[in-house]
């Protein structure tokens with residue numbers, strides 16, 4: 757059969773717009789504010805145990821953290837943002853104990869998260885991540901939710917698996933954890949696709 761000149765239908769990949777707040781059984785998530793800096797600093801952002809495998813070093817000054825949180829707050833005011841970050845608070849409080857974020861890129865969305873050490877091991881991050889995985893998968897234009905962690909951070913890999921992601925690959929020399937050293941390290945990549 758001869759080819760027609762009609763163009764193939766193409767699917768438009770829309771940018772996503774996540775909810776500015778959400779709640780789980782034990783947590784509420786909301787937009788960051790610069791005024792959260794002191795609470796975030798003391799909860800987790802200057803804790804070297806928390807930041808060990810992350811891309812950033814522990815904050816030494818609250819003012820720099822306030823600048824960062826101000827930028828994350830401004831992300832929410834952009835019509836199409838590459839980064840949506842929430843601060844996580846225990847239900848019934850407004851005090852941040854962690855953070856979770858989505859980074860959309862067309863039909864792919866990456867997720868990252870961090871929690872104050874005091875709250876580790878209680879299923880809190882699994883709760884928050886599960887909510888966002890379910891939300892992302894319910895969006896017609898999202899086809900892939902993914903996250904990665906340092907290969908030496910099995911607790912984070914476990915969180916991804918408990919939230920419904922599947923281990924997809926070991927990314928060799930993928931990510932620099934400056935608290936450990938300058939060389940890129942191997943990372944575990946997990947995803948959920950539809």
Ligand SMILES: CC(C)(COP(=O)(O)OP(=O)(O)OC[C@H]1O[C@@H](n2cnc3c(N)ncnc32)[C@H](O)[C@@H]1OP(=O)(O)O)[C@@H](O)C(=O)NCCC(=O)NCCS
Pocket residue numbers: 805806807809810869870871872875876877878879880881882883904905906909910911912914915
């Ligand atoms: C990773 C992190 C978010 C986990 O949050 P959390 O609320 O403690 O996680 P959960 O309680 O939901 O689940 C942790 C799981 O990991 C397991 N785990 C923890 N440490 C582990 C280890 N060293 N080896 C194997 N499993 C481990 C726990 O047993 C639990 O699994 P289980 O429920 O099957 O027993 C938290 O430890 C954190 O913020 N760490 C510092 C920042 C970080 O690493 N962020 C991720 C970057 S990719």
